[in-house]
Amino acid sequence: MTQKNITKVVIVGGGTAGWMTAAALAKVLEGKVRIKLIESDEISSVGVGESTIPMIRRFNQVLGIDEDEFIRATQGTFKLGIEFRDWGKLGDNYMHGFGIFGQDLATLPFYQYWLRLHQAGQAPDLERYSINRMAARQNKFMRADRSHANSPLGDIVHAFHFDAGLYAAYLRRYSEARGVERIEGKVVDSVLRAADGHVEAVRMASGERVGGELFIDCSGFRALLIEQALHTGFDDWRHWLPCDRAWAVPSGAGPELLPYTRATARPAGWQWRIGLQHRTGNGHVYASAFMDDDAAARLLMDNLDGPALAEPKQLRFTAGKRKQVWNKNVVAVGLSSGFLEPLESTSIHLIQSTIARLIAFFPDRGFSAPDIAEFNRQSDFEVERIRDFIILHYHATTRADTPFWDYCRTMPVPDTLRAKIELYRARGRIVRIDNELFSEVGWLQVLHGQGIEAGGHHPLADLLDEGEVAEYLGDVAGVIGQCVARMPSQDAFIAEHCAAPRP
Numbered sequence: 001m002t003q004k005n006i007t008k009v010v011i012v013g014g015g016t017a018g019w020m021t022a023a024a025l026a027k028v029l030e031g032k033v034r035i036k037l038i039e040s041d042e043i044s045s046v047g048v049g050e051s052t053i054p055m056i057r058r059f060n061q062v063l064g065i066d067e068d069e070f071i072r073a074t075q076g077t078f079k080l081g082i083e084f085r086d087w088g089k090l091g092d093n094y095m096h097g098f099g100i101f102g103q104d105l106a107t108l109p110f111y112q113y114w115l116r117l118h119q120a121g122q123a124p125d126l127e128r129y130s131i132n133r134m135a136a137r138q139n140k141f142m143r144a145d146r147s148h149a150n151s152p153l154g155d156i157v158h159a160f161h162f163d164a165g166l167y168a169a170y171l172r173r174y175s176e177a178r179g180v181e182r183i184e185g186k187v188v189d190s191v192l193r194a195a196d197g198h199v200e201a202v203r204m205a206s207g208e209r210v211g212g213e214l215f216i217d218c219s220g221f222r223a224l225l226i227e228q229a230l231h232t233g234f235d236d237w238r239h240w241l242p243c244d245r246a247w248a249v250p251s252g253a254g255p256e257l258l259p260y261t262r263a264t265a266r267p268a269g270w271q272w273r274i275g276l277q278h279r280t281g282n283g284h285v286y287a288s289a290f291m292d293d294d295a296a297a298r299l300l301m302d303n304l305d306g307p308a309l310a311e312p313k314q315l316r317f318t319a320g321k322r323k324q325v326w327n328k329n330v331v332a333v334g335l336s337s338g339f340l341e342p343l344e345s346t347s348i349h350l351i352q353s354t355i356a357r358l359i360a361f362f363p364d365r366g367f368s369a370p371d372i373a374e375f376n377r378q379s380d381f382e383v384e385r386i387r388d389f390i391i392l393h394y395h396a397t398t399r400a401d402t403p404f405w406d407y408c409r410t411m412p413v414p415d416t417l418r419a420k421i422e423l424y425r426a427r428g429r430i431v432r433i434d435n436e437l438f439s440e441v442g443w444l445q446v447l448h449g450q451g452i453e454a455g456g457h458h459p460l461a462d463l464l465d466e467g468e469v470a471e472y473l474g475d476v477a478g479v480i481g482q483c484v485a486r487m488p489s490q491d492a493f494i495a496e497h498c499a500a501p502r503p
């Protein structure tokens with residue numbers, strides 16, 4: 001370590017963001033940098049955030065976490081995708097499944113051949129070509145089996161549902177075992193360095209002063225450092241994403257574990273259902289401009305699959321992002337950096353990608369301005385593309401049954417999203433820009449699932465005659481069907497590999 005290297009990192013906050021950051025830095029910095037994490041037992045974490053996307057497996061792998069042990073410790077289950085009910089219109093039901101569709105042929109992605117037959121009125125539903133979606137519909141699960149070359153069984157892509165509190169506790173044990181020092185207590189103030197406005201220390205209610213060189217703000221919606229101390233500013237996206245509140249409540253575990261998250265559209269928002277081993281997580285996300293709090297709570301409580309295990313808890317938020325995720329010597333991770341509602345389960349992923357980016361741009365005490373600018377540019381790009389994807393679910397609808405849906409259907413959308421929709425509508429093209437999070441087939445499933453029709457398909461899909469295309473699609477669907485028939489139910493898979501102790 002040279003004179004210029006960071007020697008002390010202070011993480012403020014111990015929710016999912018705080019402990020994920022602590023665990024990752026403890027692993028990567030190998031005990032050579034002192035890491036302190038401050039959290040207050042008096043200020044609870046949000047306690048939600050139970051549904052993830054597949055990239056989290058990479059995070060666990062970097063930490064060296066055994067997946068079965070992790071599932072047992074967090075009462076976890078497996079997730080193959082998200083089911084959307086009543087979004088494009090009342091009665092609709094489609095899934096956004098992870099992973100690939102079919103097998104690409106020649107130079108074209110599979111879905112271009114499907115579009116061709118679909119436009120000729122001859123293709124079965126898109127779902128038939130995805131092992132994730134077909135397995136999810138039958139409550140089946142197994143991990144990808146790569147020993148079968150070219151089999152769809154090798155294409156299964158999964159994420160997790162888990163108990164957020166147990167996840168943070170798990171990562172806390174992991175981090176403390178690797179030298180992270182936890183400080184219990186409330187932060188009441190920050191001390192800024194006169195010369196450049198960097199945070200020099202935070203002051204605790206006890207009077208203790210905790211100094212550092214790099215500060216990570218994981219204080220949740222309070223944004224203690226990035227906003228309260230540095231006044232970084234916030235881009236408010238409520239005009240595109242009007243939902244600003246949620247009620248959350250656990251209920252008893254259902255009779256069978258669903259290997260997917262369910263998102264059911266409601267008159268002024270939507271309801272989530274996440275099955276864990278010991279209970280089901282439920283929540284109703286809604287727009288307070290269109291529904292009052294009591295009505296929103298009632299709607300949730302009237303639509304549970306099992307008895308409620310607690311009183312519902314309310315959460316308030318504003319869709320948007322911090323103007324700079326990294327400002328001076330403070331990096332905001334988690335809710336302090338901004339918020340996108342959980343429709344596509346992206347917040348924990350954004351924590352993970354911010355941590356990965358922080359490691360890629362890990363600073364020295366000189367805090368290079370170009371590094372910080374590039375970090376912020378990448379962060380903005382990532383979150384704005386995810387924002388567009390979420391807006392698509394609200395905007396591409398024919399629902400006109402409530403003022404909320406009227407608003408969403410007719411609101412102007414960001415230019416970047418409008419361009420994506422126009423491209424698909426014109427000739428069925430989907431372009432993934434740079435390394436934006438969602439894949440082409442992720443966009444396809446939501447564009448199609450929400451009822452947007454492609455006005456054409458790739459001309460090269462016409463090089464095969466229609467009979468050949470039909471045969472090729474039929475073969476793919478047939479093989480997927482046979483593979484799913486061989487898969488165990490999620491219940492059986494968990495019982496064999498990773499059943500958690502009953503609380």
Ligand SMILES: Cc1cc2nc3c(=O)[nH]c(=O)nc-3n(C[C@H](O)[C@H](O)[C@H](O)COP(=O)(O)OP(=O)(O)OC[C@H]3O[C@@H](n4cnc5c(N)ncnc54)[C@H](O)[C@@H]3O)c2cc1C
Nearest residue numbers: 013014015016017045046049051187220334335342347348
């Ligand atoms: C309704 C809702 C549903 C969600 N569902 C999902 C989902 O399904 N999937 C997903 O990926 N994400 C989801 N999220 C987001 C996810 O919950 C968060 O991204 C994640 O929990 C990270 O939160 P956090 O750690 O940033 O903040 P918090 O959980 O709020 O933690 C803040 C921490 O800061 C500490 N703190 C605050 N002030 C002080 C102080 N003055 N002194 C000391 N300590 C302090 C607290 O003690 C706490 O430890 C959801 C969010 C909401 C609101």
